[in-house]
Amino acid sequence: MSKQSNTSFIVGAAIGAGATARAAEAGGADFLVVLNAGRYRVRGAPSIACMLPTGNANQLVLDLIENEIAPQCTLPIYAGLSALNPEEDLGWLVQRAKSLGCFGVMNFPSVAHFSNEIGAVLQAHGYGFSREVALLQQARKAGLDAIAHVTTADQAEEAVQARVRSICFNYGWNAGGTTGIRPRIDLKEASVIASEVRRRIREVSPHARLLLEGGPIETAEDLTVILEASRADGYVGGSTLDRLPLETGLANQTLTFKNAVRDLEIRQSRRQTQLGALRQVGLHGASRAIVELSDKLAEFGRIQGPVIATGPAGTGRHRALEALAHLRGISRARLINLNSALMTPQQIKTKLFGRIDRGGTKGLLSYHSGAIVLQDLADLPKHLQKRLGLYLEHGEFSVGGERRRSTSNVPMFFVAREPVDQLVATGQLDPALAEQLQGRELALPPLCSRPEDIPSVLEEAMRDLSTDGKIPALAPLTMRRLRAYSWPGNLTEARNIAGQLLSGASSSLISEADVNALLEPEERRAGMSHLRSEREVILDALWRHGFNRSKTAAFLNVSRKTLYNKIQRYGLTRTVAD
Structure with missing residues (x-):
């Protein structure tokens, strides 16, 4: 096995398909x-089906090597050849395997x-194991390696006496699996047998190598049990490398796809x-x-551990931390x-850590059973x-x-x-605090970055402020106007506007006029800096809907033709594809 790994323990894959061969390599x-x-x-079919007279085993193997295995793999290939047919020329079989680039032969x-x-009867009539040894000897004479099965x-x-080295x-x-056969021996017996076989072949040839296969060995752990007692030189995996992983892997993968809808329903319910x-x-x-914010909250x-909520004022940072606390x-x-921003450094220091002089003051970290929220972290001294x-x-x-x-284990939010x-x-x-907050950030988006939420934000704010639970509806043009506004005050401003619309x-x-009456003064005070252009609104809506014109038009409450004309007018044709 000169072309194989130089490691002391080798592994061979007994395969029957190109895909399996590539995976093993x-x-x-x-x-x-x-x-x-x-x-x-x-x-x-089970492996034992190979013993049935259902076809020409040798032709099947040689064709498989020529058409499927050799073209795809660079590993040494051993051809599994049968000597059971007395009419078959063993020398021709060996030469055919050699012509295909095989490294060796196995009986x-x-x-x-x-x-x-049965073996003794076959041996007496020239069909026995000795003929298989002769096949392996032919392989050796042809310059191929040989493994005796x-x-x-x-x-x-x-086999070792006939100068077969492996x-x-x-x-x-x-x-194991669905087509496996109950083993005749357990792992303990297998260990004893392996030790005895290795002893006997090493007595004949100190360089003989023992590879193990089949029986009770279903997993790598099973093999380890035997190796601890037997010092075998390698392992050949057949069913353990293709059938068993395929049965379990394919079954699990099929169940995964089968349960995809159920998993989606669970995920949606959780969300x-x-x-x-x-x-x-x-x-x-x-x-x-x-x-995305809700997913982060769930995570x-x-x-346990600290969390920092970041974002512009009015985006709901403290509300998000309340949800997290819940x-x-x-x-x-x-x-x-x-x-x-509203407390002196000494006040914060005393409030958090306490002090024992000047009458003594217990800090929150010493006794508080809830959590501490520290606002305006950047204003806190280093x-x-x-x-x-x-x-x-x-x-x-x-x-x-x-x-x-x-x-203390009082949790802290920032x-x-x-x-x-x-x-x-x-x-x-400070770097020490920053290190503790890495990967623990809740980034609150400004309201203008989620215009599709603006109608529901306003409606819920009006519902919360209403004394009788009744709220007016928002006309389609009104919603478009509200989405075009940049909401510099975020949720705080939205609640104020909702109160004014309600009253x-x-x-x-x-109507749109009702909204304009409230928003236009704000825009004039801000020097129109908070009013997004129609081009910006359209481009933002296109991006949010994957540049799909039909969905974008529905979102903006305009016809597809009107949207098309505006796209042309604002030179967005290079951005949008039908």
């Missing part, structure tokens, strides 16, 4: 044995799988639960941004808010940020005026306008 097999049994397994199918009585120590010894000891047809948690704290919508709700079993009443970073890393802190360290990376880049966040509504339908 990719998995690191040292050599391939092409057997008619492998072909039967591919067809769904298979073999009379070794018949009982001793045996089932007894006597057969192994006979013995594949087969314990019987493989167990509705997550979105419901957001709606409970006033974060409404079903846009991609809100769905952070399953693990998922972790912390009620809103047990959330304590500290605002870095030395306090560092102390918080050390607390989050080690669960320890020191009380002011005291040297000994105290332990609020900031800029993302964590930006806070670090601008030097507003000023003269009918059950809010």
Whole structure:
């Protein structure tokens, strides 16, 4: 086996298909044995079917090597050839295998799988194991390697005496799976047999190699049990490398696809639960941004540790943290808010860590049973940020005026306008604290980035403010106008506008004029900087709907023809494809 791996233990794959051969090579097999049994397994039959007179076993193997295995694989190939037919020229078989580029030959199918009585009768008439040994000798004379397929120590010894260097000891047809046969021996017996066979062949030739195959070996763990006691030199896998993995893998994969709809329903139900948690704290919508936020909330709700909510003012950062606290079993009443912008550093330090002098004050970390929300993190002095970073890393802190360290597990949430990376880049966040917040960020999207949610945000705000539960409807043109507005104040501004629309509504339908009366003064005060151009609105809507004109037109409440004309007018034709 000079072309094989130089490692002390080798693995061969007994296969019957090109796909199996490629997979075995990719998995690191040292050599391939092409057997008619492998072909039967591919067809769904048990390996033992290879012993039936259902076709020319040798022709099947040689054709398989020529057309399917050799063109696709670079590993050494052993041809499994049968010597059972007395009319077949063994020398011709060997030369044919050599012409196909085979590295060696194995005697298979073999009379070794018949009982001793049947084997003795066949041997007496020239059909026995000796003829198979002659086949292997022919291979050696032709310059090919040979592996003797045996089932007894006597057969192994006979093959080694004939100068066959490699013995594949087969314990019987493989167990396991849907077509496996119950093993005749267990792993303990298999270990004893392997040790005895190895001893006997090594007495004849110190360089003989023992490979194991079949029987009770179904997994790598089973093989390890035998190797611990027998010191075999290698393993040949047939059913264990193709049939058993195929049966279990294909069955599991089929079940996965079969359950795809059920899994989707479970995922959608879970997502509705997550979105419901957001709606409970006033974060409404079903846009991609809100769905991604709900997924992040679910992820952070399953693990402990700090979380920071980032985003522009009014986007609902504190609401998101309330939803997270709910998922972790912390009620809103047990959330304590500290605002870095409204408190002095000394006040925050005392509130968090406490102090023992000046009458003594217990800090929140010493006794609080809920969670602490620290607002405006960027305004917190760096030395306090560092102390918080050390607390989050080690669960320890020191009380002011005291040297000994105290332990705590009070969770902490943070609020900031800029993302964590930006806070670090601008030097507003201490590295020790930033490290604890990496991968723990809830990024709240501005309202203008999710225009499809704006109608529901306003409707829910009006419903919350209404005293009788009745709210006016939004006309289609009104919704288009609302989506075009940039909402600089985000949810806070939306709630204010909702209150004004509700109190000023003269009918059950809010018109575009009603909305203009509220938004135009805001736009004039901002120097029109908050009004997105119609081109920007159309381009944004096209992007959100995958540049599908029909869906975009429906979203903008215009006809497809009107949308087409606007696309032409604003020079968006290069962007949009039908």
